[in-house]
Amino acid sequence: GENVEQHPSTLSVQEGDSAVIKCTYSDSASNYFPWYKQELGKRPQLIIDIRSNVGEKKDQRIAVTLNKTAKHFSLHITETQPEDSAVYFCAASTDLRDDKIIFGKGTRLHILP
Amino acid sequence: ETGVTQTPRHLVMGMTNKKSLKCEQHLGHNAMYWYKQSAKKPLELMFVYNFKEQTENNSVPSRFSPECPNSSHLFLHLHTLQPEDSALYLCASSPTLDRVAYEQYFGPGTRLTVT
Numbered sequence: 001g002e003n004v005e006q007h008p009s010t011l012s013v014q015e016g017d018s019a020v021i022k023c024t025y026s027d028s029a030s031n032y033f034p035w036y037k038q039e040l041g042k043r044p045q046l047i048i049d050i051r052s053n054v055g056e057k058k059d060q061r062i063a064v065t066l067n068k069t070a071k072h073f074s075l076h077i078t079e080t081q082p083e084d085s086a087v088y089f090c091a092a093s094t095d096l097r098d099d100k101i102i103f104g105k106g107t108r109l110h111i112l113p
Numbered sequence: 114e115t116g117v118t119q120t121p122r123h124l125v126m127g128m129t130n131k132k133s134l135k136c137e138q139h140l141g142h143n144a145m146y147w148y149k150q151s152a153k154k155p156l157e158l159m160f161v162y163n164f165k166e167q168t169e170n171n172s173v174p175s176r177f178s179p180e181c182p183n184s185s186h187l188f189l190h191l192h193t194l195q196p197e198d199s200a201l202y203l204c205a206s207s208p209t210l211d212r213v214a215y216e217q218y219f220g221p222g223t224r225l226t227v228t
Binding site for chain 2: 103
């Protein structure tokens with residue numbers, strides 16, 4: 001089955017700097033990779049996703065890159081702000097009916113003043 | 114609010130109790146999910162329902178019993194739980210399982226403590 005590894009588990013960056021979170025997956029059939037942000041005490045919310053037919057997707061300060069050959073994908077946050085502090089989860093799934101979505105263990109991002 | 118609600122938000126129960134968690138979505142979605150989130154583990158998918166039919170049981174112990182009477186409501190019935198079952202239980206919904214757009218909308222969760 002699919003296995004998703006996420007690194008680092010904790011990340012601290014100075015406000016204004018960039019943050020990068022990396023995930024690897026094992027199932028080459030996976031073709032959909034969402035990223036969720038979970039603020040303290042709140043529910044996970046989708047912030048960006050990417051499908052296997054593209055290598056990069058950007059939405060303002062957030063970008064995700066995908067390397068299908070190496071089976072890894074990364075979340076990039078530029079010009080970090082205090083409100084970016086949260087736990088970020090990557091996930092992988094296929095769009096096949098009844099397939100699972102597998103989450104990484106999460107990265108706790110701290111934005112330092 | 115994302116359109117997915119869960120009740121209760123907090124629940125404390127003994128190991129011999131029977132309780133139920135409720136999830137309701139107002140988004141017109143057809144797929145609903147139960148997840149378990151504990152301090153030491155990532156989000157764990159427990160059950161998946163698509164058009165009221167269970168399509169996934171991710172090796173969940175029988176002390177957790179899901180029920181989906183219609184596409185808008187999902188229950189998780191709990192009985193004879195163990196202290197290690199204490200966790201945040203999240204409900205989510207998505208349009209269907211067939212679409213490539215697989216975005217899931219999460220509810221606020223029920224914080225369960227088993228004593």
